[in-house]
Amino acid sequence: MQPAPPAQVSLKAFLPVAGTWGILALAVVPLLGMFLALQHSPTLFDTPPLALTDLWPLVGRTLGLALLVSASALILGTWLAFAQVRYDYFGNGLLSLLSTLPLAVPSYLLAAIIRENFAPRGSLGSLLGFENAFMGFEAALLVLTLSCTPYVQILVAAALRHTPAGPDEAARTLGATPWRRFVALTLPRLRPTWAFALVIVAFYVISDFGAVALLDCEVLTWALYQSRHAPPDAMRIGFGLVACTFPVLALIRLLHGQQQAQRQLSEPRKLTKEPMPKHLLAPTYLAHFFMVSLGLFLPLITICGWVFSGLQQQESFAQLGGIISNTLIYTVTGALLTLVAALLPAYTLARGKHRHSGLAENAVYATSAVPGILIAIGIFFLVLGLNRWWDNGSGVTWVELVESAGLFLLFGYVMRFLSEGYAALKPAILNIDLRQEESAQTLGASSARIFQKITLPAIKPGLKAAYLLLFIAIAKELPITLMLTPLGKQTLAYRIFDAQQEGVLPDAGLAALLLLLMALCVQLILLNWKKT
Amino acid sequence: MLFPQMILRRVPLLGIILALAACSKNETKPIKEPTDAVAATKNEQRDSITLYSGRSQVLIEPLLTEFTQRTGIKVDVRYDKSTQNLATRLLSEGAQSKADVFFAQDSGYLGALAKQNVLAQLPEALLALVPATHRDAQGKWIATSGRARVLVYDPSAVQPDDLPKTLSELTDSKWKDKLGWAPGNASFQAHVSALRHLWGEEKAAEWLSKIKDLNPKTYPKNSPQVKGVSNGEIQIGWVNHYYLHKLKAANPELKAANYSFSQAQDAGNVMMLSGIGIVSHSKKKEAAQKLVEHLLSEKSQQHFTTKIYEYPTRTGIKANAALPDISSLMSHVPQEHLADVGGTLKMLRDLKLQ
Numbered sequence: 001m002q003p004a005p006p007a008q009v010s011l012k013a014f015l016p017v018a019g020t021w022g023i024l025a026l027a028v029v030p031l032l033g034m035f036l037a038l039q040h041s042p043t044l045f046d047t048p049p050l051a052l053t054d055l056w057p058l059v060g061r062t063l064g065l066a067l068l069v070s071a072s073a074l075i076l077g078t079w080l081a082f083a084q085v086r087y088d089y090f091g092n093g094l095l096s097l098l099s100t101l102p103l104a105v106p107s108y109l110l111a112a113i114i115r116e117n118f119a120p121r122g123s124l125g126s127l128l129g130f131e132n133a134f135m136g137f138e139a140a141l142l143v144l145t146l147s148c149t150p151y152v153q154i155l156v157a158a159a160l161r162h163t164p165a166g167p168d169e170a171a172r173t174l175g176a177t178p179w180r181r182f183v184a185l186t187l188p189r190l191r192p193t194w195a196f197a198l199v200i201v202a203f204y205v206i207s208d209f210g211a212v213a214l215l216d217c218e219v220l221t222w223a224l225y226q227s228r229h230a231p232p233d234a235m236r237i238g239f240g241l242v243a244c245t246f247p248v249l250a251l252i253r254l255l256h257g258q259q260q261a262q263r264q265l266s267e268p269r270k271l272t273k274e275p276m277p278k279h280l281l282a283p284t285y286l287a288h289f290f291m292v293s294l295g296l297f298l299p300l301i302t303i304c305g306w307v308f309s310g311l312q313q314q315e316s317f318a319q320l321g322g323i324i325s326n327t328l329i330y331t332v333t334g335a336l337l338t339l340v341a342a343l344l345p346a347y348t349l350a351r352g353k354h355r356h357s358g359l360a361e362n363a364v365y366a367t368s369a370v371p372g373i374l375i376a377i378g379i380f381f382l383v384l385g386l387n388r389w390w391d392n393g394s395g396v397t398w399v400e401l402v403e404s405a406g407l408f409l410l411f412g413y414v415m416r417f418l419s420e421g422y423a424a425l426k427p428a429i430l431n432i433d434l435r436q437e438e439s440a441q442t443l444g445a446s447s448a449r450i451f452q453k454i455t456l457p458a459i460k461p462g463l464k465a466a467y468l469l470l471f472i473a474i475a476k477e478l479p480i481t482l483m484l485t486p487l488g489k490q491t492l493a494y495r496i497f498d499a500q501q502e503g504v505l506p507d508a509g510l511a512a513l514l515l516l517l518m519a520l521c522v523q524l525i526l527l528n529w530k531k532t
Numbered sequence: 533m534l535f536p537q538m539i540l541r542r543v544p545l546l547g548i549i550l551a552l553a554a555c556s557k558n559e560t561k562p563i564k565e566p567t568d569a570v571a572a573t574k575n576e577q578r579d580s581i582t583l584y585s586g587r588s589q590v591l592i593e594p595l596l597t598e599f600t601q602r603t604g605i606k607v608d609v610r611y612d613k614s615t616q617n618l619a620t621r622l623l624s625e626g627a628q629s630k631a632d633v634f635f636a637q638d639s640g641y642l643g644a645l646a647k648q649n650v651l652a653q654l655p656e657a658l659l660a661l662v663p664a665t666h667r668d669a670q671g672k673w674i675a676t677s678g679r680a681r682v683l684v685y686d687p688s689a690v691q692p693d694d695l696p697k698t699l700s701e702l703t704d705s706k707w708k709d710k711l712g713w714a715p716g717n718a719s720f721q722a723h724v725s726a727l728r729h730l731w732g733e734e735k736a737a738e739w740l741s742k743i744k745d746l747n748p749k750t751y752p753k754n755s756p757q758v759k760g761v762s763n764g765e766i767q768i769g770w771v772n773h774y775y776l777h778k779l780k781a782a783n784p785e786l787k788a789a790n791y792s793f794s795q796a797q798d799a800g801n802v803m804m805l806s807g808i809g810i811v812s813h814s815k816k817k818e819a820a821q822k823l824v825e826h827l828l829s830e831k832s833q834q835h836f837t838t839k840i841y842e843y844p845t846r847t848g849i850k851a852n853a854a855l856p857d858i859s860s861l862m863s864h865v866p867q868e869h870l871a872d873v874g875g876t877l878k879m880l881r882d883l884k885l886q
Contacts, residue, residue: 044644487582
């Protein structure tokens with residue numbers, strides 16, 4: 001084979017790497033804003049700074065919660081995904097879909113509903129004989145597990161669909177039990193996917209804001225909620241949050257192992273589903289029951305109850321047309337931009353070993369550990385700085401135009417959810433059959449045609465999963481939306497939060513129902529896309 | 533081109549969402565066209581002002597819609613549930629701020645902004661609409677409505693006669709593990725500022741410390757405390773009065789009742805004020821003033837009390853019949869003391885309550 005001209009090769013190799021680092025460099029932008037916040041932020045009151053000695057216990061509890069939620073979500077999500085993809089049992093399709101829907105319930109809303117229903121006089125608390133409020137670390141563990149397990153289920157199911165049937169069928173022929181086949185064949189293949197799921201789950205927990213505040217679980221973001229008006233404190237807590245990322249990153253590396261080079265060498269023949277062994281039926285239905293009853297039906301019944309009681313009391317509901325269109329515009333666009341931004345680093349880092357690929361990957365992950373409120377503060381102060389610098393007294397500046405178009409909001413979403421998109425996309429890219437691409441290249445196909453005909457179909461399930469995750473995450477997002485949304489625009493997430501906090505439950509219920517319906521629509525669209 | 537086709541196929545589903553929204557009743561419909569309404573001209577329609585509101589959208593949106601329909605002035609609103617965040621934002625933006633009017637859930641932040649010259653002087657005629665206790669001494673903000681600090685209790689577990697006669701008595705050990713509070717909440721902090729003024733620093737800190745020893749459950753806000761009482765999580769919460777009425781409007785079965793301390797002028801009986809001020813950098817002060825006038829109009833004041841269950845601040849407006857007359861029980865705290873939030877935050881941090 002004739003070697004390609006050296007200049008062309010180096011340019012081809014250079015551009016994606018440069019693009020990747022360019023995107024990662026953008027992550028520094030909110031940090032620059034946070035620095036400006038520290039330098040220029042005027043304060044309303046002089047308050048004593050948060051002592052570092054108070055910070056470390058919070059770091060410990062934050063890490064403990066992140067690791068426990070990650071472990072429970074990984075176990076539960078993996079089992080649900082495995083059952084969904086490998087076994088045939090009554091109700092599989094519907095139950096698997098329903099088990100992923102808790103994803104659409106904002107964690108602060110789920111926390112409020114769980115706390116209310118598990119209270120001594122709540123529907124479940126009275127049934128279980130609870131005498132005390134259901135709150136604190138254990139309650140946060142339950143709520144965040146319910147919120148995070150669907151992430152794992154979606155990612156692991158996408159990975160399992162790409163597992164070749166051959167080795168499994170051979171092992172079955174040789175008499176290996178399902179458990180043995182799972183441990184020996186499936187688990188090693190799942191390690192990279194688990195590592196990516198851990199990125200999403202652990203960092204989701206570390207940066208979760210509302211659920212821990214509602215459940216009075218003393219972690220770093222709880223402290224951030226208490227002292228959010230003081231930028232110096234917020235920065236100190238931000239430092240603690242970044243400190244939490246290091247052990248998590250180490251764990252991700254450990255879990256990932258050397259599996260990243262494992263690729264499909266040909267289009268895999270898909271595993272055919274087998275009937276589920278009888279002894280696995282009970283735990284499988286139990287896992288579905290746990291997710292669907294507590295994560296979906298309980299919130300659904302509660303919010304329907306709010307709407308119904310509003311109707312009964314002839315309460316008037318707010319008009320939500322404008323709020324829905326805002327939510328759709330920001331969410332559809334934000335998820336798309338984040339997906340595009342995540343695709344370049346995921347593609348570059350999955351396709352080749354680069355000198356600083358480990359560092360680049362860690363940089364992508366680290367963006368997730370920064371809570372939305374800090375990213376929002378960073379971008380906000382940057383906007384103020386830019387406005388100050390650009391303003392020549394002639395009226396509206398370009399910064400204001402960009403702000404009013406919602407571009408800073410979309411940028412905030414991209415920075416906040418970049419690693420979620422990356423973690424969802426990279427396993428799919430690792431599954432691309434390189435030999436097919438090489439054959440196409442040898443036959444003279446252009447890069448664009450190879451991407452369209454080979455690469456895109458191969459990563460389609462990953463793209464679908466990533467878009468779904470990003471869409472729902474952005475639809476629920478609150479701190480960035482609150483701070484960077486253009487004037488006069490509100491979203492459903494804000495409406496739920498606002499109405500629920502004010503005790504206007506019928507409005508909160510209606511907005512929450514619409515958010516769930518939107519998530520369901522996106523699920524159905526993407527399912528249909530996959531089938532076609 | 534498969535993806536767009538799929539989206540098109542699912543348009544009916546998205547249509548359901550929009551239809552649901554369209555079917556919902558329009559809360560923002562004006563209450564009634566006022567008799568002195570000024571017909572909006574095409575030119576006025578182009579006017580707009582920007583409001584930074586720490587008051588919830590669900591509470592004030594109908595009033596703003598009515599204002600726009602009456603005057604033709606559009607109101608662009610930036611909402612933030614945290615008045616602290618919004619006040620800090622306004623201060624940080626300085627002259628760059630688009631805000632013309634600042635509407636605060638708690639007057640403490642208005643006082644702090646007034647001290648930093650972020651708010652402009654209001655006209656005397658406007659200030660005269662409310663009693664002197666319901667406005668800034670320098671005339672830079674004015675209260676639009678009030679919320680009484682009360683205890684919310686579980687009537688099935690506690691008889692009103694057993695409740696403490698004064699706030700000081702709440703430290704009795706019989707309430708151990710039965711109380712709830714929200715130290716992160718702005719009204720809580722404003723009430724602590726009031727206690728520091730009424731009792732002095734030492735007694736206020738001692739009282740907080742004793743309550744802390746009773747192991748109260750911490751809530752992020754007031755409304756979850758009311759639900760917590762009804763759900764049996766706690767027997768007593770320390771809240772603003774109006775959450776109970778709003779929650780009961782949606783659920784009459786709620787097992788909770790409000791209680792004001794029976795001793796007159798007790799430190800537990802304090803009125804928290806929501807208020808409004810015009811931003812000093814505003815280039816639309818005339819339109820901004822119209823909005824302030826609108827919120828203090830008889831009709832808006834009626835809205836605050838009948839729909840939101842708050843106490844009106846304008847002289848001569850009767851409070852909602854569902855609200856008890858507690859005016860004789862109230863302690864009066866000069867507003868400048870409520871604005872000393874910094875000292876309160878320091879006290880709360882020293883006591884590890886922040």
